[in-house]
Amino acid sequence: MPMDKKKQVILSLRNISQSFVVKNEVKPAVEDVSLDVYDNEFLVVLGPGHCGKTVLMNVIAGIETPVEGKKYLKGEEIQGNDRRIGMVFQSLNLMPWRTVLGNVEFGLELAGVGKKERRAISQKYIDLVRLTGFEHAYPHELSGGMKQRVGIARAYTNNPEILIMDEPFGALDAQTRYAMEEEVLRIWKEEKRTVVFVTNNIEEAVFLADRIILLSNCPAKVKQVYDLSPLGRPRNLMDSDFLRLRTEISDNTDLAL
Amino acid sequence: MSEEYKVKVEHLTKYFGDLHVLDDVSFNIKKGEFLCVVGPTGCGKTTFLNLLTRIYMPTKGELYIDGERADPKKHNLSVVFQEPSAMPWLTVEKNLRFGMEIKKLAKDEIDRRVLNMIKLLGLEQFRDRYPHQLSMSTAQRIIIGRAFAMQPDLLLMDEPYGQMDIKLRFYLEDEVIRLWKEMGTTVVFITHNIEEAVYLAERVLILTNKPAKIREEVNVDIPRPRKVSDPEFVKIRNHVTEQIRWW
């Protein structure tokens, strides 16, 4: 893949394959995926159904070890998890026994950061995601959108260079989802990070992405890469270019009933 | 009372204690019409639905089907809820039979309709599966099949495709249109996706914020199959969006 000066590759995957042994069969989930993530870009990994995407993200985050393939962070090979990669989870993995503040500073606490410092850092990100005033609320007292904000703040505290967001808005209703999509873009602009955003929603992908990597249905393979920079920002959901691109991607997507 | 209307809703009003949720909503639905209802979040769409399904009783006003007060025991109302509502302990086939067995239809009639529905939806391979063995979208298709198989006087659908991706959604929307044409059912489809409403509906009903009233009725006269990027389509979609955003 050609590399121009602006686009520094920060993370690259080479021939990643992952499969699981279920009873007497090998069930492939990800097959031979190679991709590059550029510094500070908003990359969306788009794929139908419930297959492969989360596995691929778990591989990047080091939760799973792939059967084959290598991953490189800034040119050096890494294995397992790396503190430079943070993650916002699909199922709002907030700890119900911790307050908003407790959840946000969880990563810092594990890293052994002193209390004062971690309070300060956490507060900064709580403010960033606009949850000021809810520091001492428990997750069950928050709405779905607010919970996701906590998840985002938690991922930010460890100051990762790459932020993986694994279908973070899958469980939200459409209206909240639109609002959160705009929030994510705002936060991303204020605190520039490389974002790898996973979704099965084509509209969401086209609305957010600098680049879209389209995956096939089970097992996940890279089907096509779309560059969305001509679309500009902010984007309008009813703009004809937007609709055209959306249709194009939609026609190219596998149907996962 | 004109006979061409299948359903008449007159002055529907609902209070919960002091909370005024629905305010004097009146409209009619022609036999075999596809009506979509849209409105801002929290405008009382759920209450509206629950009044039409008779889960709540209205404070004022009535719902008439064929000129009679609607009664689930007498009339044939079917609802597709937003949440998964297949009975987890029944197989796909038994789920399809569920409603008709409650209505105590003749066994051979049920067999015939179930067979027909399984064929229409292409569910042959899933007949003896249980809902939790299926994907979300397949489970939802069974629910839609269950509702259409009832050949209801009025079919209510409450955002049946809530969180599905667009590809799937287009596919399922086309499937609903196909079923609707095949069965000639009167459908009220509630959604907050304006694109979906314009794609499906013959007429779109726009509700206001709480207490909900009817803001406008928009007729959609675009031939099918419709294209979302068609200028006429975008015009109507923009118009409906404006009407909701206006608040």
Place this chain on the structure above:
Amino acid sequence: MSESPNVMTNEERVAYVQSKRKQTQLRDTMLALIGVMFFFLVWEAVVLTGLVDSKKLCSVLEVFKLFIVKFSDPNPDGALLLVNVWSSLLIALSGFGLAIVIGVPLGWLMGWYKGFDAFMRPIFEIIRPIPPVSWIPLSIVWMGIGLKAKSFIVFFAAFVPCLINSYTGIRQTKEVLKNVGITFGASNFTVFWKVGIPSSLTMAFAGIKVAIGNAWATLVAAEMLAASSGLGYMILMGRSYGRVDLVILGIVVIGLLGVVISALISKCEDFFMGWKRL
């Protein structure tokens, strides 16, 4: 697909994963066996070295010998082992069966019909905190020390979890499933029958499992306080004759029977709840 030579083929991977799994299983079985053997060895060691008075603990073999002997010898408590087992089972199963037949439907009705709930709840809440064993004196006064009194106490112990679980189970029926029934025009009873009950079965079975444990535990108490036969009585006699082997035998037999009954109930559950596992 494979580039590097050290990557395994699919068949090799399946074999590898399965052998791994087998290894873990083998390790766990070995550990379990070692655990059990360790227990018996300590037991035997304590007896053989005379660390504990032989009146307080006897060797494993003696218990086993007694087990064989008790099939044909009614001494010292006056009944054969099987007679004791039969008399205990009779009480436990009659009380337990009655608890299911009454408790589960009552829970369903209370969970479904608000009016019935409002009426029954206070009575139930007054009775519930009184442990079943404390009914023993009253039931003896009412019904003597025969089968009836003990069945009643066992019934009481099993009844509460049966009722509570089927009650909460049916209460947790998803609103949307009920609404499906209602909008199809089903009467409240039809919805109760076709939606409420099936969806509460998981919880009801959990309750029945707790109930059998309670029933069995209470049975022992009942037999120790008021009986002239049964396993509890046998243990108590062993105690008063200072026959430690008889006490231990009784404990073991009671434990084993409890396990067998629970296993039977699980089988029953599999039969009714097949759809869950598929």
Place this chain on the structure above:
Amino acid sequence: MSKKHGLNLSKAEIMEHRLEILYRILPLISVLLLVGLWMIASRDFNADVGSGFPTPAAVWDRTVRLFTRPVKKMNLIMHALVSLRRIGLALAFDWTFGIIFGIIIGWFPKPRAFFTPMFDAFRAVPPLAWIPLITLWFGIGEFPKILIVIFGSLASIVVNVKAGLSAVDKMYLNVGTVFNATPMQTLIKIAIPSSLDAIFAGVRTSTSAAWMVVLAAEMLGADSGVGFLISRGMDSIDMPLVLTGMIAIGIVGAILAILTQFVERLICPWTRKSK
């Protein structure tokens, strides 16, 4: 907004409203009925002979007499306290040892494999069946009674703690992995807090189990405690005393249940789910 009840409710809504009122009255009726039944049942009560079912008044008199003329120099409250002390000591042991043991066999696979068969065998024996063996070993003092209670209530807490720790939701563990948690951190900061619900369920069930076992133990052989009061009443055909005992047991049991629930809310505020 409209004024209260200034609206014309539809017929159906009025029906709903009336039902609500009925539901509020029904509990009262049922309690009255229960009292009435008691009255009828105790019609032929004869206090002198002690035959029949005692009247509420007789039970009340007996309760008062328990304070004026204590049994074994202890009034009702003192007897209850003796029982409570027994379960208190037993539960203190259960909760420390039981929770630690439960965590070990729930979290670490090797100890689990080693201990599970032994523990399951121990658990299969009904708590009260241990009474003869324990009295055979340790006589009938205070220690064996506490030991009986421990034997009877230990299993329920270990089972719950074990279940909680062996089923920690993978999604919480994933968070730990992403943040580079050490195995110790994973156990202490993720696994144990996430199973606090299960641990508290164990605390609740072990408390009620302990209460039941202590009664049985006291009924079988003791000279103090509420269980003793009941068996004393039974031996001396003093039915009002039996009922006094039962009512006291019920009340203490209910208080214990409420207390554990209260403590749980205090320690685990996040379980106080908003409805």
